[in-house]
Amino acid sequence: MIDGYVKSGDLARARELFDVMPERNVVSWTTVIGAYAQMKQPEEAIEVFRRMQVEGIEPDGVALLSVLSACGDLGMVDLGEWVHMFVLRQRLCREIKLMNAIIDMYVKCGSVKKAVEVFEGMEQKSIVTWTTMIAGFALHGLGLEAVGLFRRMERENVSPNDVTFLAVLSACSHVGLIDLGRWYFRTMVSQYKIKPRVEHYGCMIDLLGRAGCLMEARGLVHDMPFKANAAIWGALLAAARTHGDAKLGEQALLHLIELEPHNSGNYILLSNIYAEQERWDAVRELRVSMRDRGLRNVPGASSIDVDGMVHEFTSRDGSHPSLHKMCEVLRAINTNIKSVGQITVLPESLHNVEEGFFMRFSLLRIKVDQAFVLQFKISPLATYVE
DSSP, X not given: OHHHHHHTTOHHHHHHHHHXXXXXXXXXXXXXXXXXXXXXXXXXXXXXXXXXXXXXXOOOHHHHHHHHHHHHHHTOHHHXXXXXXXXXXXXXXXXXXXXXXXXXXXXXXXXXXXXXHHHHHOSSOOHHHXXXXXXXXXXXXXXXXXXXXXXXXXXXXXXXXXXXXXXXXXXXXXXXXXXXXXXXXXXXXXXXXXXOOHHHHHHHHHHHHHTTOHHHXXXXXXXXXXXXXXXXXXXXXXXXXXXXXXXXXXXXXXXHHHHOTTOHHHHHHHHHHHHHTTOHHHHHHHHHHHHHTTOOOOOOEEEEEETTEEEEEETTOOOOTTHHHHHHHHHHHHHHHHHTTOOXXXXXXXXXXXXXXXXXXXXXXXXXXXXXXXXXXEOTTSOOOO
């Protein structure tokens, strides 16, 4: 019954039935934990898992997979490490799915070094193992490491799949390896006979857009064998915003309005293009259009794990008692990034900065003083600070 409610999308009924059960076994707990993890409610998944521990129910591999997913979503590296140690104690290291999930958890929590240690320690690896590690390098802007691992995979006669190529193309995009990205896009078809999906085109358009090859990116959209989706036009809009191409931004926005009429973020990106060009009349007109359509900015949100406690932040929320220290850290990071020639993390010149910029960045652990450790989300191009 619980599983039926979950599959029908009625998680509230599933939880209600779970709570009134006179007896629960490991399958009962695992079903609810997995449901919350799959429905992208990681806080609830962790809460149920902790209750499971209190009641002395030992989790099985399926439950651990869901918990690791939730830990990655929340950046809860401490709990993730506990699960890792539990897997080692229970001699579950040969469970490739579990080890893959541990690698993914460490990557999402910013612990790339530990992810590599787990990867190298695995006696057996599946294509998912290789792909997860390549994608992890890509997520943190380690494009050369991602490409190097891909080449090592080829040398060990492991055939990449379409998801592997998504990871490689993403890695090339993050660090501007434009020629290499083009080569892999062609190799995928010519050597491995993998037909590109819309996601592969999206990676290429993102790569070209970041590199400033806007006409080539626009041409690729035109030449695709299928209709461009919102992700494709969103990549073009982001590229237009990066390089200040208002005309391309307007074209992309027209398609996005048709595909995502209620997404206010698209309007904000175009508004920032106008603002950078000091076209304030166009900014006001766009805001009026948003108001007429009943759109408003959805506050961005992010969460961090400090000493096992998850703190959630929303845009423009100044209620956290440590906000002053956090702002000091962000200003220091900004200064350091500028000193090495990188772009600023905190936009300063825009009239209306997009909300929730924390959401777009990779996890980074920053030590403020001897007893105050925070996890922030910073650009993958930024250097790791311990």
